[in-house]
Amino acid sequence: MERTVYLNGEYVAESKAHISIFDRGFLFADAVYEVTAVLNGKLIDNAGHLARLERSCKELGLKLPVTGEELTGIQKALIEKNNLVEGGIYLQLTRGDEGDRDFSYSEDIKPTLVLFTQSRSLIDSPKKDTGIRVISIDDIRWRRRDIKTTQLLPACLAKHMAHAANADDVWLIENGLVTEGGSSNAYIVTDDNTIVTRPLSNDILHGITRASLMKLADDFDFKIEERHFTIEEAYAAKEAFISSATTFVWPVVAIDDKPIGNGKPGEVALKLREVYINTALEMAE
Structure with missing residues (x-):
């Protein structure tokens, strides 16, 4: 079954999720990420992951477009939409896309936020x-x-x-x-x-x-x-x-x-x- 993913405020089928070739995450790895484990359909150590995400953003001057509470809501919605019982949620925030490739960037660039689920066995791993x-x-x-x-x-x-x-x-x-x-x-x-x-x-x-x-x-x-x-x-x-x-x-x-x-x-x-x-x-x- 095709996963539902989150992209810039919308829940879409993974095949319909598209990001510009000029996104700085693609061109420069100008991006941060987090992976939160999911057990029994629930988030593990999520507060720590979101706190580290905020720290990473601060260190690099990235703008997080949603609050930590909103992020948790997005994660839980993805768990429900994808019937995820065990695995993880990947979150990536890039500086965004300014329409062309340039090392420099403006301060008002709009960031790109992506989240998706991955189903895998964590507890019973061999x-x-x-x-x-x-x-x-x-x-x-x-x-x-x-x-x-x-x-x-x-x-x-x-x-x-x-x-x-x-x-x-x-x-x-x-x-x-x-x-x-x-x-x-x-x-x-x-x-x-x-x-x-x-x-x-x-x-x-x-x-x-x-x-x-x-x-x-x-x-x-x-x-x-x-x-x-x-x-x-x-x-x-x-x-x-x-x-x-x-x-x-x-x-x-x-x-x-x-x-x-x-x-x-x-x-x-x-x-x-x-x-x-x-x-x-x-x-x-």
Whole structure:
């Protein structure tokens, strides 16, 4: 069945949704985005995603044409119109279209806002049972990774490299230190079950799932340490895992073909995944 999508104030069939070739999101990746998970037809961690969207817009001088409350209404309408039970809602805001290609732009340009649903299995993903294998590669992205822009070519190339190496994803390395995954935050677990993850800065995305996990870890007496760590430390870790809006928590069982721990999903990662999903379902909008 054809999806209904949202485009600039209208709900239309996906085949009828059209954007100008002069839209700056298409020409320059002059755009930001968010992905909110949906479980049981309800939004997960949506307030955090909308807050980050507003921050991204502020950092880039983008104009959000609707309020956060209106955005939530649009998301819920799309869930209903598409009978979405489990999956996600993609939201993209571009600076808009001024009728031609030009690096400069006027302040009164009208933005383009698009939202659409994606149906997929999140809770019963097989990756939670098998874990994922990652490879490490150089982080070549720009220095404002805290802004969730659509400048995702490095991530696309990284994912392709991972798949070519019979891996599932990548961990990115800068100055010998792990920054994050290809589209996720990265964590290791030390021998004393301390969860280690890189501190927030412009060098990584401020993950909404990460923020929820950090709070839950504190509530459930997991030990947390926000610090830099090397790929060599990751090789020797007891466990490793990633988090994102649509993976929640996936264990990492191998890095660069080196097994992590016993090469199987670790207890800390699996417990944190369970706690996150149970809490998310209770708090869903």
